[in-house]
Amino acid sequence: MTILVLNAGSSSLKWKLFELEGEKEIASGLIEGIGEERSLFHLYHGAKELELTQTTPDHQSAFSMLFDSFEKEQIINIKQDLDIIGHRVVHGGERFYKPTIINEKILGDLRTLHLLAPLHNPVNILGIEITLREAPQIPNVAVFDTAFHHSIPEYAFRYALPTELYKREHIRRYGFHGTSHRFVAEETAKTLGRPLKALNLITLHLGNGASACAVRQGESVDTSMGFTPLEGLIMGTRSGDIDPAIVTYLMDRLNLNTAQINDLLNRESGLKGICNENDLRTIVQRTNGGDKEARLALEMFAYRIKKYIGSYVAVLGKVDAIVFTGGIGEHAALIRTLVLEGLDTAFGIMLDPLLNRHESGETEAIHAKNSRIGVYVVPTDEELEIARECGRLISEK
Incomplete structure (x- = not known):
C-alpha cells in the first residue's frame, strides 16, 4: 500500500511517501519559506538529495512545484501509483476526531472550521482540494491534529465560562500536536515492551510550538494547548498561559484591535518576546556568552514545562515515563536538564548526565538507573503516524 502524506503548515509544505508494508519511506521533502522573499525546496529520494x-x-x-517534481524526478505517478493520500488537518472541531475519507460534503464541513485555525486549516484544505482535482480516483484521508485529545473528559476540556458558550460556540479545550503525542506514546510502549493501554505517560512535544500531554492507559486525558494552540507552554513566538485580563488591559491602554493583540500574543511573544530571539540554538549560545535576557528566556521556558509535569503527575498518579520529542525535546540536552532539575526529591525523576548528551536520532532512555520514573527521548514522525492511521482506516473498509 503506497501512501503520500501531505503536511501543510502556515509557511511550509512537508511530505513523505511510504510503502506501508514494512513502513518503508520511499521519498520525502520540504518546501519552507512559502510567501517569503526566499524559500527552500528540499527533496530526498533514495541516495538523491536535491535542494533549491x-x-x-x-x-x-x-503544491504545483511538488507535483511537478514527482514527474520530473520520476518519483511517482500520483494518478496511477498511489493507494491513499493522507492529509494532516490541524483542527477537526468537535465533529471530526477519527481519520475521515474526504468527499465534497465533508470538504464543505471542514471549510466551516477555518476560523478555529486560520493559519493552518485553510492550507490543509487547499491541499485536499488540489489532490482531489489532480487524482480524483485516489482516496483522500484527513487525519486531525486534535483527534488524539478527543478522549479528554469534560471536566478537563470545559472552560469555566457560561455553558451557552460551549453549547453554541463550542468553546472548549481541543488540544493540538495530537498526532505527535500519539506516535511517541506508541513508540515508547514498544521500547518498554508493554501494551500502551497499560502505561501512563507524560509526553512533551517541544519545538517552536510546544505542548504537554497526560496519557492514561493509552488515551489523552489532558493537554496544555486549548481552544487554540496559544494556551499552555511558552513557545517560540507564542505567550502560552497568561492572565486573560492582560488582553483587555493592553487593548485599552495601547488602543490595540483584535488583529493586533492576536499578532502580539502569537507572533511577538514567547521566547521572542523575552529575548528578541525564538531560535533556541541562538538563545543557548547567547546564554553561554553571559546574556541575561537569553538566560531568563531559557529559565522561563523550562519552568513552565516543569509546572506542567508536576500537575500531570498529580492527574495521573502513577507515571511510567516522561517522553521528550520535537526539535527542542530531541536535541536540546540543556533544556531536558533544566526541565527535570529538582524533580528527584518530589518524584524520584533522575537523569543520567552522560545518556542525556547522546543524540543518536533513535529512541533512547536517558534516566539514571535508580530513577523511579523513566525518561526517554523519542523522535517524532507525524507523517508516519498519519500513514499508519490511513492504512488502518482503508483496511477496515
Missing part, C-alpha cells in the same frame, strides 16, 4: 533556493509566493505554487 527560489521564490514560492503561496501554497498553490508549492
Whole structure:
C-alpha cells in the first residue's frame, strides 16, 4: 500500500511517501519559506538529495512545484501509483476526531472550521482540494491534529465560562500536536515492551510550538494547548498561559484591535518576546556568552514545562515515563536538564548526565538507573503516524 502524506503548515509544505508494508519511506521533502522573499525546496529520494533556493509566493505554487517534481524526478505517478493520500488537518472541531475519507460534503464541513485555525486549516484544505482535482480516483484521508485529545473528559476540556458558550460556540479545550503525542506514546510502549493501554505517560512535544500531554492507559486525558494552540507552554513566538485580563488591559491602554493583540500574543511573544530571539540554538549560545535576557528566556521556558509535569503527575498518579520529542525535546540536552532539575526529591525523576548528551536520532532512555520514573527521548514522525492511521482506516473498509 503506497501512501503520500501531505503536511501543510502556515509557511511550509512537508511530505513523505511510504510503502506501508514494512513502513518503508520511499521519498520525502520540504518546501519552507512559502510567501517569503526566499524559500527552500528540499527533496530526498533514495541516495538523491536535491535542494533549491527560489521564490514560492503561496501554497498553490508549492503544491504545483511538488507535483511537478514527482514527474520530473520520476518519483511517482500520483494518478496511477498511489493507494491513499493522507492529509494532516490541524483542527477537526468537535465533529471530526477519527481519520475521515474526504468527499465534497465533508470538504464543505471542514471549510466551516477555518476560523478555529486560520493559519493552518485553510492550507490543509487547499491541499485536499488540489489532490482531489489532480487524482480524483485516489482516496483522500484527513487525519486531525486534535483527534488524539478527543478522549479528554469534560471536566478537563470545559472552560469555566457560561455553558451557552460551549453549547453554541463550542468553546472548549481541543488540544493540538495530537498526532505527535500519539506516535511517541506508541513508540515508547514498544521500547518498554508493554501494551500502551497499560502505561501512563507524560509526553512533551517541544519545538517552536510546544505542548504537554497526560496519557492514561493509552488515551489523552489532558493537554496544555486549548481552544487554540496559544494556551499552555511558552513557545517560540507564542505567550502560552497568561492572565486573560492582560488582553483587555493592553487593548485599552495601547488602543490595540483584535488583529493586533492576536499578532502580539502569537507572533511577538514567547521566547521572542523575552529575548528578541525564538531560535533556541541562538538563545543557548547567547546564554553561554553571559546574556541575561537569553538566560531568563531559557529559565522561563523550562519552568513552565516543569509546572506542567508536576500537575500531570498529580492527574495521573502513577507515571511510567516522561517522553521528550520535537526539535527542542530531541536535541536540546540543556533544556531536558533544566526541565527535570529538582524533580528527584518530589518524584524520584533522575537523569543520567552522560545518556542525556547522546543524540543518536533513535529512541533512547536517558534516566539514571535508580530513577523511579523513566525518561526517554523519542523522535517524532507525524507523517508516519498519519500513514499508519490511513492504512488502518482503508483496511477496515
